[in-house]
Amino acid sequence: MAWSPPLPTSESCLHDEKNQLRDSLEPEMRRRQLILGAALGLTSWGLARAAQPGAGASLKAAAARSHRPWGVAITEAQLQDPAFSALVLAQAAMIVPESEMKWDGLEPAPGRFNFSAPDRLLQFARRQGLQMRGHTLVWHQQLPDWVVALPPAETKQALESYITTVVKHYQNSLHSWDVVNEPIAEDGSGLRRSLWLERLGPNYIDQALNWAHQADPTVPLLINEFGLEGDDPASEQKRQQMLVLLRELRQRQVPIQALGLQAHLYATPTGPTFQRLPAFLQSLADLNLDIQVTELDVNDRMLPASIPERDARIAAIYGDFLTTVLQQPRLKSITSWGLSDRYTWLNQYFPRQDGLPQRPLPFDSANKAKPATRSILAALNTNKS
Ligand code: G3I
Numbered sequence: 202m203a204w205s206p207p208l209p210t211s212e213s214c215l216h217d218e219k220n221q222l223r224d225s226l227e228p229e230m231r232r233r234q235l236i237l238g239a240a241l242g243l244t245s246w247g248l249a250r251a252a253q254p255g256a257g258a259s260l261k262a263a264a265a266r267s268h269r270p271w272g273v274a275i276t277e278a279q280l281q282d283p284a285f286s287a288l289v290l291a292q293a294a295m296i297v298p299e300s301e302m303k304w305d306g307l308e309p310a311p312g313r314f315n316f317s318a319p320d321r322l323l324q325f326a327r328r329q330g331l332q333m334r335g336h337t338l339v340w341h342q343q344l345p346d347w348v349v350a351l352p353p354a355e356t357k358q359a360l361e362s363y364i365t366t367v368v369k370h371y372q373n374s375l376h377s378w379d380v381v382n383e384p385i386a387e388d389g390s391g392l393r394r395s396l397w398l399e400r401l402g403p404n405y406i407d408q409a410l411n412w413a414h415q416a417d418p419t420v421p422l423l424i425n426e427f428g429l430e431g432d433d434p435a436s437e438q439k440r441q442q443m444l445v446l447l448r449e450l451r452q453r454q455v456p457i458q459a460l461g462l463q464a465h466l467y468a469t470p471t472g473p474t475f476q477r478l479p480a481f482l483q484s485l486a487d488l489n490l491d492i493q494v495t496e497l498d499v500n501d502r503m504l505p506a507s508i509p510e511r512d513a514r515i516a517a518i519y520g521d522f523l524t525t526v527l528q529q530p531r532l533k534s535i536t537s538w539g540l541s542d543r544y545t546w547l548n549q550y551f552p553r554q555d556g557l558p559q560r561p562l563p564f565d566s567a568n569k570a571k572p573a574t575r576s577i578l579a580a581l582n583t584n585k586s
Pocket residue numbers: 204299300303342343382463496546550
């Protein structure tokens with residue numbers, strides 16, 4: 202895959218790790234865990250053990266105090282893991298299917314839609330009182346072979362029909378939709394030279410947002426992008442290019458409510474730092490756009506092997522980043538791309554050279570809270586806006 206990390210930058214300060222907070226929603230968490238346990242056939246002892254790591258520290262309760270849902274990307278397969286499911290229910294107010302809403306799964310053959318997997322996730326979310334985000338409609342990855350093989354002249358019709366069918370199917374059901382995913386070129390030089398740009402021209406972004414809006418005029422629509430967060434020149438270039446795009450969309454009155462900052466942060470011993478981010482977020486607010494953090498995690502492949510060192514650095518980055526974005530009132534949600542290190546895309550896409558597993562998420566692979574959990578909670582609890 203053509204993902205490349207932001208360049209290393211200078212050091213950010215280490216945040217104090219604060220004590221875990223007692224969660225006022227504990228009784229509700231226990232009720233949900235019992236329901237889940239009954240569904241999965243677990244004993245109450247098994248449930249207590251499964252839920253134990255997160256019981257005292259709820260990301261969702263802390264995020265809710267500043268009126269933002271804490272979301273977690275999950276797959277249906279991961280929900281079959283009782284301990285992990287219990288952790289998700291204890292910590293998340295929202296889920297996003299990590300892969301189940303991508304085009305290759307939803308329309309494996311022309312006109313033959315299969316919504317079964319995301320429908321089950323939506324059902325799970327509804328039963329548990331969680332919101333669900335839609336991810337993602339127009340991307341250059343996870344495309345069915347038949348779309349790639351289409352003659353250019355038929356591609357526009359296929360995209361319109363896909364967006365219309367999928368958005369209508371989930372009408373009035375989702376928190377928001379990632380409509381266009383990763384449209385900016387990796388080097389920030391302009392739009393990504395994707396199949397979409399090549400076949401439909403730059404207007405594909407307007408069209409996709411318009412089709413989605415026609416299919417469900419109420420659901421918030423996003424462009425979702427990575428590499429917009431750090432102080433390095435590549436991120437700055439990408440931010441400027443994103444602003445060019447968003448200003449043009451506003452001028453043409455294209456329906457778009459928010460920008461998704463993926464926030465796949467790339468840890469180095471001294472970076473990343475986020476001093477330029479507030480001005481960018483304010484530029485988005487000035488365009489009357491909301492902001493969502495959509496795929497937060499911290500890639501540690503450049504950090505040393507030592508677990509305490511890695512965990513401290515990762516916690517500092519989480520704290521720094523969240524403290525920065527939480528100052529912007531237009532920030533509407535925070536979603537981490539996974540929840541515990543047991544399940545992360547990074548071990549497949551960015552394996553560490555020493556062969557050790559990455560530790561990019563708030564909880565460790567035993568679902569126990571890490572320093573990152575505590576620095577996230579500290580950032581959330583400092584900001585109540
Ligand atoms: O669909 C096949 C399945 O049939 C097969 O059994 C299985 C065996 O490994 O592979 C399945 O495909 C995998 C797919 O996830 C579904 O699980 C692909 O190999 C795998 O490459 C794919 O990775 C996902 C990737 O997007 C590409 O869609 C990652 O899990 C997911 O974390 C990642 O998420 C993206 C966001 O959507 C956009 N932003 C960047 C982010 C990280 O790359």
